[in-house]
Amino acid sequence: MKKNLRVLLLAAGPGLLAPAGATLAQTPTAARPALSNQSAVVDNMPLSLQQAIEYAIKNKSSLLATRLAEQTAKARVGEIKSAGLPQVNVAANLADNFKLQKSLVDFGSLGGGSSATTLTQADIAAAQNGQTVNLGTVTLPSEPVPPQAFAFGLQYAGNTSASVSQLLFDGSYLIGLKAAKVYEQLAQKQTQQAEIDVVEQVSKAYYSTLVARERLQLLSRNVQRLDTILFQTNQTFKAGFAEKLDVQRLQVQRNNLVVEQQKAQRLTELSVALLKFQMGLQQEQTVQLTDSLSAAVIDAGALRQRLGVASPTTGGGVSGLAGVPTAPAPTSGNGAEQARQDQQTALSGARVGQLAAAFNYNNRIEFSTLETQQALAGLDLANRRAGAYPRLVATAAYGFSGSAKTAGNLFAFRGPDSRASNGFPNQNWFGFGNVGLSLQIPVFDGFRRKYQVQQARIAQQTIEKGFETLRQSIDLQEAQSRTTLVNALDVLDNQKANLELADEVARVSRIKFKEGVGSNIEVVTAETSLREAQTNYYAALYDVLVAKVDRDKATGELYNQAKK
Template identity: 80%
Template structure:
């Protein structure tokens, strides 16, 4: 008996201390520092960013929160065990009126003297005797029940047997976990997009910087030759001055390009989650990053302007083999749709909205809204629980006597029982049936139904938005390819003009002004060409994101 009581008190104290430590504890996220690599391809840069970018790691914590939420919901269906212990000092005992005169019945009753009543009120033992009293009973007297010091300890357990809302909550927990994963995937897609664009920007800036360095070297050669010719008396000083002005401008442009390259690299480090003092070398070349324009045009169903296409009697738009059921009218409509930037009938039929993570996420949110509606309705179902409890309660005149833990076998010196702690226990079922809640559940169901309808309306808006993004990205990419073709042709022409101008000047049949003008136009053509390359690369990333292929390509 004594050991059992002490064990229950100790268990209650340990439970209290454990709860306090759990509340005070802050879980630390320990992770080993990733190995630092200074050389990165585009795929390696994407992989590093997905694993180490701080904002993405914070998003992944949402998955851990979702997993903890699932555990919280499941815990409601497990046995609930509680241990409690209480000690009280009843420094002023509560009194109640007791009709002692009615205890004997008839003329036989229990009579107390004033001294006996005083002793009983003070908590002292009074021996009651049955005596014959007068016909007038004793009036009710104030009597204090209990002793000054009291305590109790108990252990209780309950088990949920049936709860409709709990069963629906288990289903919702799984869907909630899936939603957290899709939100993480959405963040990863954004990271892939940002790293890809920053990487391409750095590649273009680096290639343009190298080209400017070669231009400076070439212009230095022309300037040296012109200076020597001037010294020999076969050129004018204005020719040398023009070339020096040209070189000064080119050097300034080179310095600006150098700073732009450094800025692009800093942006790439930021998108990857690297510190700015970490050295980074890009292993991919711009040539390997440039897309195959002709094959990309064929995939897009767009006209190739080198061979003509689509309008005014020119060749038809290159497309895949049309199905047998495709009519000539449908083919013409598809050609016009391709030229206008829209999806052809074949492409629209093959397009799967679920490739876009936003659409899949909205579907998951719709499932959650449906489960929330079912959960609100399940609030009308009864709840059934099994309960059990066992414990001890005791009282004494002093605290030391209370903590003696005397059981039923304890005896006083005079042989009388002096037990001060008594056991109790119970088992049972608890049925809770909601009857009327002031229409609270009714309005909760209405809110959940409206939320579900709002999500359903959002599907059409999202489809239209995806269609628009698909058409815009397709048109932007086709235009960027056209501009790239044009700028590549302009660059070839400008390079040839500059080469011929230098030859004519060196042979003495051309003017220095022609060389300066040709070099200026060449630099402009080079700038436009590299800008067109960057626009194509960015447009390709946007296109892959619009069609939902960007994430899959990054995972390959």
């Protein structure tokens, strides 16, 4: 990202730093209306760095997608919790047994070879006429009857039921509740990580536009100053006191400067477009930056004091930190030990012991995220082990079942009080119900749980190893950001001194030329050197601002500063 922004600033070659356009005219910093979540294009939206960051955090599409993942994590937590709530189910089904299944029944086992009473139609008629009937007995054959096919049920059948179950104990569920909360924390930290990246990108893009705007104003003043010199030289030429070549040199210089200004204007539009993209703002929306570059310039002395380094020119800077550090004389003859200490000092970014000890790894969201992942890995290991615990569930069910020879008769829904025309009960629906406990005790699963525990333990150990790698990475990033920032401050001090010298040389050259004791070539050369010094100064200033953002991110302070 820093490289891309640097390209915008220096793409036109020496003497050019991407300036801001007319839509970025500075306004008083006191007028900073609150920036709301705007979807419609408004005229010239006022935009401070803080407002740009707040807008990006609320509207950047990548952040919105990350927040959706956070909402998914919350929904996942609710899903896990729901397993411990009562589970209620209602079921109903209807069947047309167009071909009833038959089973063989051994009727012979009911009493083959015993005696039985005979009842004939004549006996029934006599009984109906009020006559006394003497029933006779017969002896059944001793040979049993072979099994006969018998169909149970009727063609149409249906049932409906409601069941309730309540989890009473499950070790995996209890651990899952803890893991769900940690999982939600992990999603929140991932969102915060994405917000930090957005703050970094918007800050760099905003600083790029601030530097560009300042450079454009300086370019405009250079054009005006060159126009004045060109006019005076042209008048002198007409009076016969200057050569035409002097006028032509200045005209060439002015043409080149105007071309730079035009290129700067187009590159400015590109830098503003990049800022809008990093914010998630519509490209059609015009913006007006309300922060000034002077407000963004870093107090080099205070910053050097925080970093524990001295100014390369004064040895103490604004705050006075003692002299420029020099290499200490060796105190022992152990050259290898001294070389090892020097290497460690260099790798640590030349931090003194107090500063190194003051660094808190927990300030980095990556470290906090890894701690959350470690907690999840521990809970996953406990969950695998909890698979050996019994599982107890309370169950209850109640419903009705019915059957009939025809579909219409099935839906008659006749209860126990229903009677047929001949007085016999003709109930076709019957109720049923049950309550119970279900206990599941895992005994042997073919060592599946054993290998799951091994995998979970290895995953936990892998995360633990990652802490050392992350610490080393954070140390390296902190040292690199510190070194880059110190170097950028040194370059800025040097370029500022060069700019002051180049400005003085150009001023003296213009005076000498105006008084007739200097040459036109001297003025052109001085003006060219001044523009190069200006470009180098603003490029160095941008590098310091970007290095400060990288430093704040490396120390974990960027997010907290953006929230202020």
